[in-house]
Amino acid sequence: MTQLSTVGILSPGDMGHSVGDVLVTNGLRVITCLQGRSQRTRELAAEARIEDVPSYDALVAEADLILSILVPAQAPNAARRVAQAISDTGAGVAYADCNAIAPQTVREIGALIVEAGGTFIDASIIGGPPRGDSHPRFYVSGPDTQAFEALQQHGLQVEVLGQEVGLASAIKMCYAAWTKGSTALCTELLIAAKALGVFDALEQEFQSSQSMMIWRMQRLPAMPIKSRRFVGEMVEISKTFGDVGLTPKILAGAADLYRFVGETHLADRTPEDTSPLPSIEEMLSILVDHLPDRPA
């Protein structure tokens, strides 16, 4: 069985630093390369006891396995930099792309890593960052997933889906289509109801015939903070569905909706802000005010 001693993480953001923290707590050395990263990421890395190494060359030379945990749009670029470093150093590292990206995108990334001489693992994360009671599942697929499976000995829950690169990304795309796609739909119809003057009546109707919607509405004010990073994920799911031959529009529309929410100051709040969230009514008023002017 593969034994790991050092794992690299790109990048220690909200999810990445929590994963790193679990691995450090469970006996691994965790490293990253903070070149060009924000002050917030530096603080999160320090908090999780993740070591900064000076270059990507050092990262690939010292790590047995690198986890790419980023917003979708950054995934190809991170892979290119790692592939270059593998080429330059001849390091035989394994690289797992854990991002919410389309199977087609992950296959392109995988080809870069394999051509450079690395081992590629398709991976995805379902659930929130691991801390407290939250234990996300890490799905993996690819011809050789052993390095990732070894993380089970270091506090992560890993499920192997098969030998084909793309499976781990596919399950994430389909799962997030539901969780984040349904939230986009819910947000859109509530904005419309508010704009059209039927919000109170609709809320009452939901109360009597769709009580799950009341539960959804209560949780909705926590969404705008994440709206900007959901955009790229919705675009990847739209691509995934389009590649299969299904309509790309539902998820392209979800991307539009999150883009719209992300344009408001509701999205400026940081995850560290502990002041009370707006009420659903306040949130919807701000979003309705952001609608383009309509002809009377």
Place this chain on the structure above:
Amino acid sequence: MTQLSTVGILSPGDMGHSVGDVLVTNGLRVITCLQGRSQRTRELAAEARIEDVPSYDALVAEADLILSILVPAQAPNAARRVAQAISDTGAGVAYADCNAIAPQTVREIGALIVEAGGTFIDASIIGGPPRGDSHPRFYVSGPDTQAFEALQQHGLQVEVLGQEVGLASAIKMCYAAWTKGSTALCTELLIAAKALGVFDALEQEFQSSQSMMIWRMQRLPAMPIKSRRFVGEMVEISKTFGDVGLTPKILAGAADLYRFVGETHLADRTPEDTSPLPSIEEMLSILVDHLPDRPA
């Protein structure tokens, strides 16, 4: 208070004949005009004790109130024929459009009726056809909704939303965006999961972290029968959201999805067919087989 004796229904389909049945049971004469209607509609009308009158002129002359209960695409044409009959006969009938159409569409229909000399009521129906334990709510709005409110004395549940034509349609659009939009999303991601080879793993993940999806999956095989008539409704909701300044794509995609499902023989089944529905796996296999061929 307005007293009704005769109500016209266009047309006694699945919803219309059930509404007619309730009204007949509760003391009203219910009439329709079956010109150009299917044999199935004729049978449903007879079953509900709805009388056929020979012309639209007779319909507007004899009815105190006409309810338009159709698929969305037929709503404007039915209104035009009734407006013509009102013009021709000078009948002072009230006309309620109960269809799932955009506020903008209902305002156009309302203008036709009012110009012809009728009273127009915007209405919408939330819930399934009234029978057994099913008691849908009828939302109404407009400057004079008294004729419709009188139906409360004849077995229907009526909620008045206000004086503006468009409110009753708006609540229906927002509500159906959730019920039918979420079903479209759910169907799409399951087809994708099946096509991409991750259906079993996804089902297991839903079982452990999104158990409502399992409940949704169990009900899904009953959807294709209704898929063809959902298309027009999704188009109307897409229009409603676009008119407000929101993205029309989520619901335009839902229309695409129902159109796709409606192209398969799954949609040929009639509501009267009592043979067992396909399993979710069988249904998804048929839908995956209907996907366009992809380059290998």
